[in-house]
Amino acid sequence: MSSHATMEHAFSLDAWMGVRLQRVERALEAWITADVPQGLDHGAPAALVEVMRYAVLDGGKRLRPLLVLAAHEAVAPVGKPCDEAALRAACAVELIHAYSLVHDDMPCMDNDVLRRGKPTVHVRYGQATALLAGDALQALAFEFLTPPDSAVPPAVQARLCGLLARAAGSAGMAGGQAIDLASVGLPLSENQLREMHQLKTGALLQGSVLMGGECAQSSSANAAALGAYGAAIGLAFQVVDDILDVTADSATLGKTAGKDADNHKPTYVSVMGLEASRRYALALHAQAVHALDGSGLPDTHALRALADMVVHRAH
Amino acid sequence: MSSHATMEHAFSLDAWMGVRLQRVERALEAWITADVPQGLDHGAPAALVEVMRYAVLDGGKRLRPLLVLAAHEAVAPVGKPCDEAALRAACAVELIHAYSLVHDDMPCMDNDVLRRGKPTVHVRYGQATALLAGDALQALAFEFLTPPDSAVPPAVQARLCGLLARAAGSAGMAGGQAIDLASVGLPLSENQLREMHQLKTGALLQGSVLMGGECAQSSSANAAALGAYGAAIGLAFQVVDDILDVTADSATLGKTAGKDADNHKPTYVSVMGLEASRRYALALHAQAVHALDGSGLPDTHALRALADMVVHRAH
Numbered sequence: 368m369s370s371h372a373t374m375e376h377a378f379s380l381d382a383w384m385g386v387r388l389q390r391v392e393r394a395l396e397a398w399i400t401a402d403v404p405q406g407l408d409h410g411a412p413a414a415l416v417e418v419m420r421y422a423v424l425d426g427g428k429r430l431r432p433l434l435v436l437a438a439h440e441a442v443a444p445v446g447k448p449c450d451e452a453a454l455r456a457a458c459a460v461e462l463i464h465a466y467s468l469v470h471d472d473m474p475c476m477d478n479d480v481l482r483r484g485k486p487t488v489h490v491r492y493g494q495a496t497a498l499l500a501g502d503a504l505q506a507l508a509f510e511f512l513t514p515p516d517s518a519v520p521p522a523v524q525a526r527l528c529g530l531l532a533r534a535a536g537s538a539g540m541a542g543g544q545a546i547d548l549a550s551v552g553l554p555l556s557e558n559q560l561r562e563m564h565q566l567k568t569g570a571l572l573q574g575s576v577l578m579g580g581e582c583a584q585s586s587s588a589n590a591a592a593l594g595a596y597g598a599a600i601g602l603a604f605q606v607v608d609d610i611l612d613v614t615a616d617s618a619t620l621g622k623t624a625g626k627d628a629d630n631h632k633p634t635y636v637s638v639m640g641l642e643a644s645r646r647y648a649l650a651l652h653a654q655a656v657h658a659l660d661g662s663g664l665p666d667t668h669a670l671r672a673l674a675d676m677v678v679h680r681a682h
Numbered sequence: 683m684s685s686h687a688t689m690e691h692a693f694s695l696d697a698w699m700g701v702r703l704q705r706v707e708r709a710l711e712a713w714i715t716a717d718v719p720q721g722l723d724h725g726a727p728a729a730l731v732e733v734m735r736y737a738v739l740d741g742g743k744r745l746r747p748l749l750v751l752a753a754h755e756a757v758a759p760v761g762k763p764c765d766e767a768a769l770r771a772a773c774a775v776e777l778i779h780a781y782s783l784v785h786d787d788m789p790c791m792d793n794d795v796l797r798r799g800k801p802t803v804h805v806r807y808g809q810a811t812a813l814l815a816g817d818a819l820q821a822l823a824f825e826f827l828t829p830p831d832s833a834v835p836p837a838v839q840a841r842l843c844g845l846l847a848r849a850a851g852s853a854g855m856a857g858g859q860a861i862d863l864a865s866v867g868l869p870l871s872e873n874q875l876r877e878m879h880q881l882k883t884g885a886l887l888q889g890s891v892l893m894g895g896e897c898a899q900s901s902s903a904n905a906a907a908l909g910a911y912g913a914a915i916g917l918a919f920q921v922v923d924d925i926l927d928v929t930a931d932s933a934t935l936g937k938t939a940g941k942d943a944d945n946h947k948p949t950y951v952s953v954m955g956l957e958a959s960r961r962y963a964l965a966l967h968a969q970a971v972h973a974l975d976g977s978g979l980p981d982t983h984a985l986r987a988l989a990d991m992v993v994h995r996a997h
Binding site for chain 1: 729730788790791811813816827828839846851852856858859860881955971
């Protein structure tokens with residue numbers, strides 16, 4: 368066994384994730400609070416915050432926060448594992464992801480009733496409240512990134528806001544959802560499918576990686592390597608998602624399985640077939656690893672392990 | 683006639699507004715564009731941007747952008763009337779306002795069909811697209827505030843993002859909408875009604891004034907005066923809105939008149955009566971002017987004129 372393999376073996380993703388997931392969960396728990404003017408005669412804003420907590424807490428793989436933290440540590444391995452900027456960025460990307468799920472599940476979009484093993488927000492609280500809670504979660508993400516009087520340098524705050532806004536907007540996640548909406552029932556080419564997912568899912572996953580690097584004020588060379596890694600992982604995630612939609616059951620997924628096929632949505636499996644999709648996921652994994660190999664990033668253990676997890680996950 | 687009165691007379695709101703409205707319209711026109719990856723096989727993200735433009739362009743009084751610019755000039759009267767930061771902040775608050783209208787008009791909220799004299803976004807493009815366009819407009823607001831490689835100092839970018847996020851979120855506009863939703867058909871006290879509007883409409887109007895001051899990096903004393911002015915104007919705006927809902931017709935308003943009463947929504951008119959509402963609007967106007975009188979702000983002509991306009995507008 369080479370010393371390289373020994374080093375790899377010495378890194379435990381479970382141990383790495385355990386510490387970081389706990390910090391992320393605690394931060395989300397502490398920061399999604401009713402920061403509402405004291406003494407209000409109304410309980411509604413506080414009730415809205417409860418809905419926001421329902422949408423975010425106690426669920427989710429937290430892949431995006433983990434990518435933020437792993438990318439941050441890859442650039443600044445001697446730093447604390449969750450410095451304030453990285454923890455804020457990690458939570459902010461999760462809020463954007465959570466808001467997109469709340470809106471995506473609504474009857475006018477995917478009309479889904481089950482998410483993370485629980486009734487979706489509109490099923491539990493009604494459509495109007497789901498709409499508002501999603502809107503407020505997006506705003507809260509940018510609040511997380513702009514703490515007044517904090518140790519996070521204003522220039523980092525500004526760049527994080529810019530990266531997140533671009534990943535979430537019409538040239539990112541929202542634009543990808545628009546493609547998704549326009550594509551129902553249409554035959555898509557593989558190229559068109561890839562473009563859809565690069566925006567819909569890939570932009571925020573890649574944005575998470577870039578934001579992690581930004582927290583450590585990474586060089587442009589490091590940012591390029593992280594960007595290439597994030598692009599490959601972002602696409603691999605969706606390919607695997609499409610595979611799991613046909614191979615896993617609802618209980619394992621925590622959401623309705625077979626939904627894409629039922630909705631006549633184009634997926635990698637419907638366009639390429641199951642086996643070719645599996646090969647494509649492995650090829651994207653190799654691309655992600657290659658981007659790290661070619662980089663001068665000092666510590667890429669966590670990023671490599673997350674790439675493995677994305678491709679080999681069961682849900 | 684005193685020299686003071688002559689000076690006041692020398693300020694023409696029409697002339698002041700004309701120049702600034704033109705710059706805001708041009709900036710919105712230029713900046714809400716398909717900043718979508720080139721060469722996409724899909725037209726959907728560009729189509730989404732078209733919907734965003736429909737929601738924002740060719741309509742609206744642009745009160746929030748004008749408040750941003752007036753507050754900026756009050757603090758930095760020797761600066762250019764629309765420096766880059768102020769113009770970006772002006773457009774960003776308008777995007778937040780526009781997205782809130784798109785979502786507010788949807789069937790699960792107010793279910794309105796007419797806005798700014800045009801069919802509402804969901805009537806024209808469908809609910810799913812309206813939902814996405816609103817989401818993307820909120821993200822775009824934060825993009826506007828974080829231009830890479832621009833003359834806007836990063837610290838100003840970060841503080842503008844923070845002010846806007848707080849004005850839009852659960853302790854601001856979205857929280858106020860949650861109160862609104864929870865209050866339909868309920869008798870509200872005057873205090874409860876004021877709280878609802880302070881969040882629903884007031885937070886973003888006050889936020890506009892504060893953001894304008896921030897663009898000139900105003901002192902905390904100036905920020906306090908601007909905050910007091912903004913709070914009074916924000917509430918006055920809503921009181922007048924409620925008055926116009928019962929006294930104006932749909933053609934004048936550009937939206938459905940009498941809607942609040944039809945929906946059994948509590949309004950200032952229903953709680954206080956029409957004449958008391960008119961007196962209250964004038965009292966709030968006096969409060970706004972008083973905040974400016976007591977400030978050391980060098981040039982408050984535009985802020986004063988906008989206060990007059992808010993209270994005496996016919997639509």
